[in-house]
Amino acid sequence: MRRIALANQKGGVAKTTTAINLGACLAELGKKVLLIDLDPQANLSSWMGVGSESTERSIYHVLLGEAELKEVLTDSKVKGLWLAPATVELAGAEKILANEVGRDIILKQKLDHLVEDYDYLFMDCPPSLGIITINALTAAREVFIPVETKILALNGLVTLINTIQLVKERLNPSLEVTGIIACMFDSRTNLSREVVEKLRARFDKIVFKTLIRDSVRLAECPISGLPIHLYAPGSHGAEDYMNLAKEIIGGEKERPTCK
Numbered sequence: 001m002r003r004i005a006l007a008n009q010k011g012g013v014a015k016t017t018t019a020i021n022l023g024a025c026l027a028e029l030g031k032k033v034l035l036i037d038l039d040p041q042a043n044l045s046s047w048m049g050v051g052s053e054s055t056e057r058s059i060y061h062v063l064l065g066e067a068e069l070k071e072v073l074t075d076s077k078v079k080g081l082w083l084a085p086a087t088v089e090l091a092g093a094e095k096i097l098a099n100e101v102g103r104d105i106i107l108k109q110k111l112d113h114l115v116e117d118y119d120y121l122f123m124d125c126p127p128s129l130g131i132i133t134i135n136a137l138t139a140a141r142e143v144f145i146p147v148e149t150k151i152l153a154l155n156g157l158v159t160l161i162n163t164i165q166l167v168k169e170r171l172n173p174s175l176e177v178t179g180i181i182a183c184m185f186d187s188r189t190n191l192s193r194e195v196v197e198k199l200r201a202r203f204d205k206i207v208f209k210t211l212i213r214d215s216v217r218l219a220e221c222p223i224s225g226l227p228i229h230l231y232a233p234g235s236h237g238a239e240d241y242m243n244l245a246k247e248i249i250g251g252e253k254e255r256p257t258c259k
C-alpha cells in the first residue's frame with residue numbers, strides 16, 4: 001500500500017479536489033483506494049456525501065484512541081473507493097492531543113493495525129502544519145504536494161519542505177516528497193507557465209508531467225457529490241485526473257521501490 005499525504009499548509013490549492021478525483025480515477029482503473037479526511041472543514045467527507053449527522057464515528061475518534069480505523073470506514077459511489085470521514089469535531093482534536101505522549105504517531109499506529117490492504121492511501125491534510133498534519137506526515141511514506149499555479153508561492157513550499165525534512169529526521173526516516181502536482185493551470189497566462197517552469201527547475205522529476213488545468217467543471221463538482229469523471233465525463237478535469245492516475249501507475253514500473 002502506498003501511503004501518501006496530500007499536504008500543503010496553504011489553503012485552497014486543491015488538496016481535497018485531488019484526493020477525491022485522483023482517488024476515484026485510480027479506483028476506476030481497478031485499484032483499491034482509501035481516503036482519510038484529516039481536515040476539520042470535512043470538505044472531502046461532505047463531497048463524498050457523508051454528512052456530520054450520519055457520521056457517528058469519524059477520524060476524530062480514531063485520533064483520540066476511541067475507535068479503530070476499520071470501524072469508521074465507509075464505502076462510496078465509486079467501486080473500490082473508501083473513506084475514513086471527518087466532522088467538525090476534529091477541530092477540537094489538536095487541543096486535546098497537545099499534551100498527549102506520542103501524539104504525533106497515533107495515526108501511524110492506527111494504520112499499522114489496519115488489516116485490510118489497499119493499493120493507495122491518501123490523507124487529505126488541513127491547511128496548517130499542526131498536530132494533525134504531523135500525524136499524516138508520520139504515518140505516510142510519501143508526500144504529494146498540490147500547488148496552485150495561478151500564483152507564485154515558492155516560499156510557502158520551502159516552509160513545507162523544511163517541515164517534511166524535520167519529520168523525516170525526527171519521526172519518519174522513510175518519508176519522501178515523491179510528487180508535486182501543478183493544479184489550476186491556465187495555459188493562457190504567462191504566470192501559470194512560469195510557475196510550472198520554476199517548479200521543474202527547482203524540483204525536477206518529482207513534478208508530475210500531467211498538469212491539472214483550471215476548470216469550471218472541477219470547481220462545480222463538490223456540490224454534485226460525485227467525482228469529476230462521473231459528474232462531467234470528458235471534461236478537462238476528468239481527463240487531467242485520469243492522466244495523472246495513469247502517470248502514477250506508469251511511474252511504478254520505473255520505480256518499483258515506491259510500492
Ligand SMILES: Nc1ncnc2c1ncn2[C@@H]1O[C@H](COP(=O)(O)OP(=O)(O)OP(=O)(O)O)[C@@H](O)[C@H]1O
Pocket residue numbers: 010011012013014015016017018039041043125126127183184185212213214215216218219220221222
Ligand atoms: N483545477 C481546478 N480548476 C478550478 N477550480 C479548482 C480546481 N481545483 C480546485 N478548484 C477549486 O478551488 C477551491 C479549493 O480547492 P480545494 O478545496 O480542493 O483546496 P484545498 O487545498 O483542499 O483547500 P483547503 O486548504 O481549504 O482544504 C475549491 O473551490 C475547488 O473547487
Ligand SMILES: [Mg+2]
Pocket residue numbers: 015016017039043124125
Ligand atoms: Mg481541503
